[in-house]
Structure formats: C-alpha cells, structure tokens
Amino acid sequence: MSSYRLTHLKHLEAEAIYVLREVAAQFQKPVLLFSGGKDSIVMTRLAQKAFHPAKLPFPLLHVDTGHNFPETIEYRDALVDKMGATLIVAHVQDSIDQGRVVEESGVNASRNGLQTTTLLDALELHKFDAALGGARRDEEKARAKERFFSHRNEFGQWDPKNQRPELWNIFNGHKGFGEHFRVFPLSNWTEMDVWQYIALENLDIPSIYFTHEREVILRNGSLLANCPYISVQSNETVMRRMIRFRTVGDMTCTGAIESTANSLEDIISEVAAARMTERGTRADDKRSETAMEDRKKQGYF
Amino acid sequence: MSENDSKSYLDMDLLRFTTAGSVDDGKSTLIGRLLYDSKSIFEDQLEAIELSSRKRGEEITNLALLTDGLRAEREQGITIDVAYRYFATPKRKFIIADTPGHIQYTRNMVTGASTADLAIILIDARKGVIEQTCRHSFIASLLQIQHVVVCINKMDLVDYSESTFNDIVAQYKDFASRLDIPHIDFVPISALNGDNVVDKSPRMPWYLGGPLLYILENVYINHNYNHIDARFPVQWVVRPQSKDYHDYRGYSGRVCGGVFRKGDEVVVLPSGFSTRIKSVHTFDGEIPEAFAPMSVSMTLEDEIDISRGMMIAKPNNKPKAEQDLEAMICWFSDSQPLQLRNKYTMLHTTNEVKCMVQEVRYKVDINTLHKIEDDKKIALNDIGRIKIRASAPVLFDTYRRNRLTGSFILVDDLSHNTVAAGMII
Structure with missing residues (x-):
C-alpha cells in the first residue's frame, strides 16, 4: 500500500498547476508576464505542465525597459522559440516616446517605476483580463499579504485593505467590466523552493545567475553592473569582480553579489547560507519602507 | 548546506499551520522566534525593522514589524490581514497563516484555518482560558483542523509553575470536550525567552514533552485529505x-x-x-x-x-447530489448582510451554480458556543447554520468527510465579492 505522500516541492507544483488551470478556465484572455528571471522561468515550465500535451493557451508578455541584461533577452528568445509560445513585447521606450511617461533624471534614475504604465497600457491594448506573475509572498512584506487571485480595479490598482478572502482551493475570478486580475501561482514558494525546482527539473537559466567577471560599481551598498544606462559618479570607481545576480531586473537597479557559484548546486548552497534576502540587492525596494506596497497599489507587478 | 542536506531538502514534508492571537499574547514574538531561531529572518530584514523600531521610539526591536507589512498596519500597530510566513528546518517546510485574533477578524481566522493542517492557540499563563481562546478553538474545530497545539505562554511571569500549567490544561480540556478536535498537545513556553520554543527549557524540568518546534517537525500530517472516496x-x-x-x-x-x-x-x-x-x-x-x-x-x-x-x-461510491443543502457559514461582507431569498453564485469544486438562502436556523455565539435562535441576522464575521437551495444538484460530500468537496463560497453577483464561506453538513 502506498503512503499517499507528496514532498513539499510536489505539493507546491500541484498547487501552482491547479491555479494555472483555473486561470485558463475562468478568464477570457489571460497572459503570462515573462521577465526572463528565474521565477518566470519556473512559471513557464509549470504552464507547460498544466496544459500538456497542448500548447500554452495564452501568450507571454515581456515589459521591456530597454535596460535589460543582454543575456536575459538572448535567453528569452531561445526559450520562446523552443516552446513554440507566442511572445508580446511592450517597450517602455514607446511609452516615453508617446509622452505617456517621463524618464527619471538624476544619479539613481531608473525605468523600473515607468514599467507600470507600459504594463497597464499593454493589458488594456490587448484586452488581457488576467496577468499571471511569478511573485512570491516570501519576497517582500507587502507581497506576504497578496492573494493568489489579486483583484485590480479598472485603473489597474490594488487595494490591500479590501482583498477577497481565499479559502480552501476555491478562487473567485468574477469581476466587473474593465477590471482585471493579477494571479500568482508561486505565492507559497520561497527562493529556495524555486532553485530546488530548477535543479529538480534541470531547467536552463540565463548565464548571469552564474559567476562571471564583470565591471561593477558600488552604490548605496549595492554592486551595480557598469553599463551605458548608469552614469558613474566622480567618487565611484569601476572595479572588475567575480559576481553573479540573485534576481534579474533592470541593469540600473539590480545588485550583484560577489560569488564563485557556477552550478545550480553551488547556488543552492549559497542560498541556504545567505544572510540577506534576494531583494536586499534591489535598489528599487530601498526607496522607502513601503516602496513595494506603494508601487503595487499603482499597478506594478 | 552539505550535499546530504541538499538531497534531504528534496524529500521534505509540508506543514501548514495557523496562529491566531491578539495584541498582547506574544504571538508576534513567538513567530519572530520561530523564524529567527530557524534562521529564516535575514540580516537586511532585521536591520530594516531595527531601524523602524528606533524611528517609532521603541526600545526593543519590535518583531511584530516583520509580520505587519502594510502601511496602515505599521501606522496603527495592528494586523489587518492574513499574512503568510515561510520557514524550513531540515525536516519540514512550514507555511504559517498568521491571523489577527480579535473578534472583528473572525473572517481572517476562518480564511487562515481553511488550509491549515494544525493550529497553534496561545494562552497567557496569567489569564488562563479566556473568550478569545474559545473563539480560536471553535474556529479550528469548525474548519476541521485535526491537530491543535495549545501554547501556554509567559510561563516566566508565573515562575514556571507546574500547577498553573496543569490548571490551565484542565480548564482547556473541560472546554474542548464540547468541540471536535481529535488531537490536542499542551506546551508551557516563554516566547520572549525562548523556553520550550526551539529547545527544551531547563527551567521546566517537570514538563516531559518536546518543545514546540519538535512537535511541529514530528506531528503526523495527513493534510486532511480523504484517500477513500474517489473524487x-x-x-x-x-x-x-x-x-x-x-x-x-x-x-x-x-x-x-x-x-x-x-x-x-x-x-x-x-x-x-x-x-x-x-x-x-x-x-x-x-x-x-x-x-x-x-x-x-x-x-x-x-x-x-x-x-x-x-x-x-466510482460507480460504487458516488458523492451526494442534492439541491437542498444544510451548511455552517461564516459571513465575510462588511457592506451587505445575508439576505434571504437573494440570489448568490455558489462556487463549489470547479462548478458554479446559482443559489438562494432559504432559512437561517441559528447563529453561534463564538465566545460561548451558545446557539442564538432569536436573532437570525447574519452579518460580517457571524457564523451560523443555514438551509440553502441551489439551482441544480450539487455533487458534494459532507465537510467532515471531505474538506474539498464539502466546502463552498458565495459570490455576490453585483459586487462580484466573496461574501461567505460555507461548510456542508
């Protein structure tokens, strides 16, 4: 007789696949937000599993700030090709050119905040009514209170004090005209779970997650990659270091860590021993105590 | 992490538990301690809350700030919502549904309990069993949580007294005999000093059981899944x-x-x-x-x-198929109370049907467990028994038999909000 026992990773996988199928069933036109980061890589694998042997019943959407790591874009295009998926790219540059947003100025200028407008415009243009994201509750304190099915009003905004309760495995995707949902199948995963799953499934990931030598500068305690989108200040020096990235975002706000990890096993050991959260390297979260909540209310990922 | 550990990580169980508590019972301190001692709090998180504590003029680092993430919560020093926390030991991964315990947050407690395998109930050793202990225990029982761990906290403030502990255990057992909770453990702890939280306390040699974390790591989990009736x-x-x-x-x-x-x-x-x-x-x-x-x-x-x-x-084991259902419900909407004969949409498994509440049988006073039969108005946070009629037969088992085929939610068709959660009797 079997023990009818699942390991915690299989539990999380079953839960995420269930949520992905609910989205396909409950919404008219869902889309999967894809950044090329490890969480969205796990998401695409889970989506593949959820609808096998059919293809994904929704396209992927990448909000491109124009400040990406080139390695991420290469990876993205190869993956889309391999899966036979449909990819839509929304460019922040277009939002700037159309005067929808104004580029930030100053030393720490970033296009991170501008993505919100580009994202909401893309959702509206394509009439997407559910956007699947790879955000996890363990990432950040405002995200700890996020639902699997997160309701957004017709302005794309999140109201954290008026969220729908979620019980058992019943998800309420009912909504009014013009409203949409953000859905987070990885809600219960931790950074460690994501890495273990990538190892278990033997998934390819962009090379910048592994150690490499790169020019970096130290700013506000974060190591930032030297690139054309950052202006090096007179008191800053460009150094060459062996580094890797724990998250993949904009080059302007994603901090690196010094590391020699060059395999998934190395990364897992490093994550296990880490004393800083992965978002500890993100300059975009350091803007204020409630930076994430404030951006989420406006419609950020 | 050695290679051994990294392999064992692939063979870990998952335990979901809920904690309910109010402002002063040490719930945040207990969670903070579990996270801290299992090395699940990171340096940058700790620095951030140390900084906020200082900004707020507090002398000791306020671990509650770890769980209170929203601006309004930080400003008012309260927990509004269910917050989910994660930690792991080499044996298990844990998901904590951390809910506020005040009566006005009954719906949050019900939400947190709906997916929990185990509930931690905190009792202040100086106060013994109080109203809120009853409330939390009733909700655990209603939602069919199979295992409750009663943590009798602040033992340091009663001189680690064995007789105080025994009195509270007797009080609780007496009260719990009216509930439906198959397994109850009692642990004397001091969350503040860490007694019997992660390690066994030398200050209470009379306590022969394991510390809280030992119980969480070793308790048998069946996740409330039914492995008999194929559905x-x-x-x-x-x-x-x-x-x-x-x-x-x-x-x-x-x-x-x-x-x-x-x-x-x-x-x-x-x-x-x-x-x-x-x-x-x-x-x-x-x-x-x-x-x-x-x-x-x-x-x-x-x-x-x-x-x-x-x-x-399976042909020889079918679910019931009925249009008239009896259920316990918890009301979730703050703007509209339950309206008899109003049409709601019932979400049950992957099915949706229209339904109408025909009768409120009684309301429950969740502090005393008394049935209230003269006031049948069901509004926010109320729990009661109802008779409901669906527009088509619902394929169900009783909630006691199967949590997944015995539960439903009600959705209001105008606002699209989830207004109630129900458990079929």
Whole structure:
C-alpha cells in the first residue's frame, strides 16, 4: 500500500498547476508576464505542465525597459522559440516616446517605476483580463499579504485593505467590466523552493545567475553592473569582480553579489547560507519602507 | 548546506499551520522566534525593522514589524490581514497563516484555518482560558483542523509553575470536550525567552514533552485529505488539435479524494455514464495512480461529453447530489448582510451554480458556543447554520468527510465579492 505522500516541492507544483488551470478556465484572455528571471522561468515550465500535451493557451508578455541584461533577452528568445509560445513585447521606450511617461533624471534614475504604465497600457491594448506573475509572498512584506487571485480595479490598482478572502482551493475570478486580475501561482514558494525546482527539473537559466567577471560599481551598498544606462559618479570607481545576480531586473537597479557559484548546486548552497534576502540587492525596494506596497497599489507587478 | 542536506531538502514534508492571537499574547514574538531561531529572518530584514523600531521610539526591536507589512498596519500597530510566513528546518517546510485574533477578524481566522493542517492557540499563563481562546478553538474545530497545539505562554511571569500549567490544561480540556478536535498537545513556553520554543527549557524540568518546534517537525500530517472516496472534479479539458495528438482528449484537474488508477471503472456525474480510465498522466509521463492533492490528466476509454464542473467518481461510491443543502457559514461582507431569498453564485469544486438562502436556523455565539435562535441576522464575521437551495444538484460530500468537496463560497453577483464561506453538513 502506498503512503499517499507528496514532498513539499510536489505539493507546491500541484498547487501552482491547479491555479494555472483555473486561470485558463475562468478568464477570457489571460497572459503570462515573462521577465526572463528565474521565477518566470519556473512559471513557464509549470504552464507547460498544466496544459500538456497542448500548447500554452495564452501568450507571454515581456515589459521591456530597454535596460535589460543582454543575456536575459538572448535567453528569452531561445526559450520562446523552443516552446513554440507566442511572445508580446511592450517597450517602455514607446511609452516615453508617446509622452505617456517621463524618464527619471538624476544619479539613481531608473525605468523600473515607468514599467507600470507600459504594463497597464499593454493589458488594456490587448484586452488581457488576467496577468499571471511569478511573485512570491516570501519576497517582500507587502507581497506576504497578496492573494493568489489579486483583484485590480479598472485603473489597474490594488487595494490591500479590501482583498477577497481565499479559502480552501476555491478562487473567485468574477469581476466587473474593465477590471482585471493579477494571479500568482508561486505565492507559497520561497527562493529556495524555486532553485530546488530548477535543479529538480534541470531547467536552463540565463548565464548571469552564474559567476562571471564583470565591471561593477558600488552604490548605496549595492554592486551595480557598469553599463551605458548608469552614469558613474566622480567618487565611484569601476572595479572588475567575480559576481553573479540573485534576481534579474533592470541593469540600473539590480545588485550583484560577489560569488564563485557556477552550478545550480553551488547556488543552492549559497542560498541556504545567505544572510540577506534576494531583494536586499534591489535598489528599487530601498526607496522607502513601503516602496513595494506603494508601487503595487499603482499597478506594478 | 552539505550535499546530504541538499538531497534531504528534496524529500521534505509540508506543514501548514495557523496562529491566531491578539495584541498582547506574544504571538508576534513567538513567530519572530520561530523564524529567527530557524534562521529564516535575514540580516537586511532585521536591520530594516531595527531601524523602524528606533524611528517609532521603541526600545526593543519590535518583531511584530516583520509580520505587519502594510502601511496602515505599521501606522496603527495592528494586523489587518492574513499574512503568510515561510520557514524550513531540515525536516519540514512550514507555511504559517498568521491571523489577527480579535473578534472583528473572525473572517481572517476562518480564511487562515481553511488550509491549515494544525493550529497553534496561545494562552497567557496569567489569564488562563479566556473568550478569545474559545473563539480560536471553535474556529479550528469548525474548519476541521485535526491537530491543535495549545501554547501556554509567559510561563516566566508565573515562575514556571507546574500547577498553573496543569490548571490551565484542565480548564482547556473541560472546554474542548464540547468541540471536535481529535488531537490536542499542551506546551508551557516563554516566547520572549525562548523556553520550550526551539529547545527544551531547563527551567521546566517537570514538563516531559518536546518543545514546540519538535512537535511541529514530528506531528503526523495527513493534510486532511480523504484517500477513500474517489473524487475528481474536471477543471479543464485538453484538446491539443495537433498532428501528434490528433484524437487526444484529456481531462485535467486536482484529485479531491480517493485514488484513481488505469483500468478503474469510473462514472461521470451528473450525466451518469460509466467508462474506464485509459491512462493517468502528467507532463512527466504516465503514472500508476493519482491521489489528493495531485494535479493530473486522465484519458477515458469511451468518448463521453465531459466539461468543466463535472465530477469523475466510482460507480460504487458516488458523492451526494442534492439541491437542498444544510451548511455552517461564516459571513465575510462588511457592506451587505445575508439576505434571504437573494440570489448568490455558489462556487463549489470547479462548478458554479446559482443559489438562494432559504432559512437561517441559528447563529453561534463564538465566545460561548451558545446557539442564538432569536436573532437570525447574519452579518460580517457571524457564523451560523443555514438551509440553502441551489439551482441544480450539487455533487458534494459532507465537510467532515471531505474538506474539498464539502466546502463552498458565495459570490455576490453585483459586487462580484466573496461574501461567505460555507461548510456542508
């Protein structure tokens, strides 16, 4: 007789696949937000599993700030090709050119905040009514209170004090005209779970997650990659270091860590021993105590 | 992490537990301690809350700031919502649904309890069993949490007294005899000093049980899944329409009970057609059997018209199919109380039906467990028993028998909000 026992990773996988199928069933036109980061890589694998042997019943959407790591874009295009998926790219540059947003100025200028407008415009243009994201509750304190099915009003905004309760495995995707949902199948995963799953499934990931030598500068305690989108200040020096990235975002706000990890096993050991959260390297979260909540209310990922 | 550890990580269990508590009972301190001692609090998180504590003029680092993430919560020093926390030991991964315990947050407690395998109930050793202990225990019992760990906290303030502990245990047992909780453990702790939280306390040698974390790591988990009555609500029909899978028609879903194997005779409800299972598979290939809570796909021997909301079961063990249901409900809407004969949409497994509440049998005073029969108005946070009529037969088991096929939510058709959660009797 079997023990009818699942390991915690299989539990999380079953839960995420269930949520992905609910989205396909409950919404008219869902889309999967894809950044090329490890969480969205796990998401695409889970989506593949959820609808096998059919293809994904929704396209992927990448909000491109124009400040990406080139390695991420290469990876993205190869993956889309391999899966036979449909990819839509929304460019922040277009939002700037159309005067929808104004580029930030100053030393720490970033296009991170501008993505919100580009994202909401893309959702509206394509009439997407559910956007699947790879955000996890363990990432950040405002995200700890996020639902699997997160309701957004017709302005794309999140109201954290008026969220729908979620019980058992019943998800309420009912909504009014013009409203949409953000859905987070990885809600219960931790950074460690994501890495273990990538190892278990033997998934390819962009090379910048592994150690490499790169020019970096130290700013506000974060190591930032030297690139054309950052202006090096007179008191800053460009150094060459062996580094890797724990998250993949904009080059302007994603901090690196010094590391020699060059395999998934190395990364897992490093994550296990880490004393800083992965978002500890993100300059975009350091803007204020409630930076994430404030951006989420406006419609950020 | 050695290679050994990294392999054992792939073989870990998952335990979901809920904690309910109010401002002063040390709940945040206890969670803070579990996270801190299991090394799940990171340096940058600790620095951030140390900084905020200082900004607020507090002398000691306020671990509650770890769980209170929203601006309003930080400003008012309260917890509004269910917050989910994660930590792992080499044995298990834990998900904590951390809910505020005040009566006005009953709906949050119910939400947190709905997915929990275990509940931690905190009692202040100086106060003993109080109203809120009753409330939390009743909710755990109502939601059929199989295991409750009663932590008698602040033992340091009663000189680690064995007789105080024993008195409270007796008080609690007396009260819990009216509830439906199969397993109850009692642990004397001091969350502040860490006594019996992670390590066994030398200050209470009279306590022969294990510390709290030991219990959490070793308690038997069945996740409340029913492995007897085969239930497979169809969630999604897979029709690839591709060259390789020209005639493929698969039924995807999450097993809600029992076991499904290739060759099993099954019946599709409500249509009642029977056939056999041709294959049970996932993306990774065919599997010998599927059980709750696995997400799988099945193919069947015969072509039968099957769509989302239908249920696959066994001919000799079918769920009930009825239009009139009796249920306990908890009301969630702060703007509209329950209205008799108003139409709501019932979401149950993967099915949706219209329904109408025909009668409120009684309301429960959740502090005393008394039935209130003269006031039948059900509003926010109220719990009561109702009679409900659905527009089509609902395929269900009682909630006691199966949490997944015995539960539903009610959605208001105008606001689209979830207004109630129900457990079928």
